[in-house]
Amino acid sequence: MDQAQQRYHHGDLRSALLHAATKRIDEHGVDSLSLRKLAEDVGVSRSAPYHHFADKNGLLSAIAAEGFRQWHHTARTIFEQQTLAPSARFRQFIHEYVGYAADHPQLYELMFGRILWQAQSATDDLKAVAYPCFQFQVEMTRYWQESGLLPAGPEPLRLAQVTWGTLHGIARLLIDGIYADRSHIEQMCDTAAQLFMQASANHE
Amino acid sequence: MDQAQQRYHHGDLRSALLHAATKRIDEHGVDSLSLRKLAEDVGVSRSAPYHHFADKNGLLSAIAAEGFRQWHHTARTIFEQQTLAPSARFRQFIHEYVGYAADHPQLYELMFGRILWQAQSATDDLKAVAYPCFQFQVEMTRYWQESGLLPAGPEPLRLAQVTWGTLHGIARLLIDGIYADRSHIEQMCDTAAQLFMQASANHE
DNA sequence: CTTTAAATCTTGACAGTGTCAACATAGCCT
DNA sequence: AGGCTATGTTGACACTGTCAAGATTTAAAG
Known part of the structure; x- marks a missing residue:
């Protein structure tokens, strides 16, 4: 009763679960996440999480949503650096995007992977955060087209x-370790940007 | 004893498993594949498959390997169509690649997904088929560079x-249903090719 | 305050899963 | 014919996600 972890009501179980799960995913990957072990780690029974998340997908969706919030913020910060030339920002964005994925491979996998997006397992909550994030990608593209950095021909969405x-x-090639590894990142990004x-x- | 499926020795269990598993994956996805159900479908006990594959990954690797063989053949066929101009073949290759992925999303997921390539779960056998397939991509790129279709600057591997x-x-955006769907395929491929x-x- | 309702947490249970060890059967080779 | 090897079977283990039923604590209503 004196020890916080042994109270009947945890107090802030939802965020405790999110925190522990995020750490676990970051260190050992999405696949290694077990709700039961997670509950045990947090010091709670195996079905307690179900009072805070509809199911495992609910938990994963919440974590992915947080990832999208963070990435959206980062992307906006880069894009709005008015002091830098558009081309420099474009290049920086590319490096930052791939760098983000390479630094948080497990989270990236969760955010953009098949687990949540296939078979409509994504929560409405997650969609509400992710879609504006996708939309922002289109807005940036439109801007880069108008700046003459990217071809003006194709529709912004398509491009x-x-x-x-x-x-x-x-x-994904990097994360999944398919014929590319971390030492190639900078060169790959440069090649892509140049291309x-x-x-x-x-066309000017 | 008269019915083929009730003999003690199945006769050709290995290929029966491969066949059934491939069908199952194609129709319902990799995640829905259960070794036990598979064994039941083929009319054999749950641990019989272990005499033909080291574990589940072994089976999946074998299926993926077959996919790589097929794709490698298709790619080579397109690439070697000497009657078509390089640019036409390039365009066709792009459409064919994305089309193949869109037509066999579940198999593509297996071939290039994290299940097999993460954590060294890919069989040596699979690697032996997949790596030449990757290598071929580089060879084609080198050829397209020499043909003046792609920029000559970057190293072939990098490009x-x-x-x-x-x-x-x-x-992957298509397969995972992220902000793109099948009706965009042609336009996306054209945009990419043009780009x-x-x-x-x-640079000419 | 006291009573009632809601939120939260626990245990028991179920149907799955991959995998292994021990045992049974069939076919092949000497 | 005998024995080796390939192949197939059952039993068991340790997991998994998820739900129903009951316990406990907190918040709200009277």
């Missing part, structure tokens, strides 16, 4: 899908 | 990682 797809693809910017150069 | 990354990324080819155009 955003391709440029974002490129970053996403590079990130995109060259594409618009001959 | 291949980026172009392949783009296709891989687009495929890459424009990049080299102003």
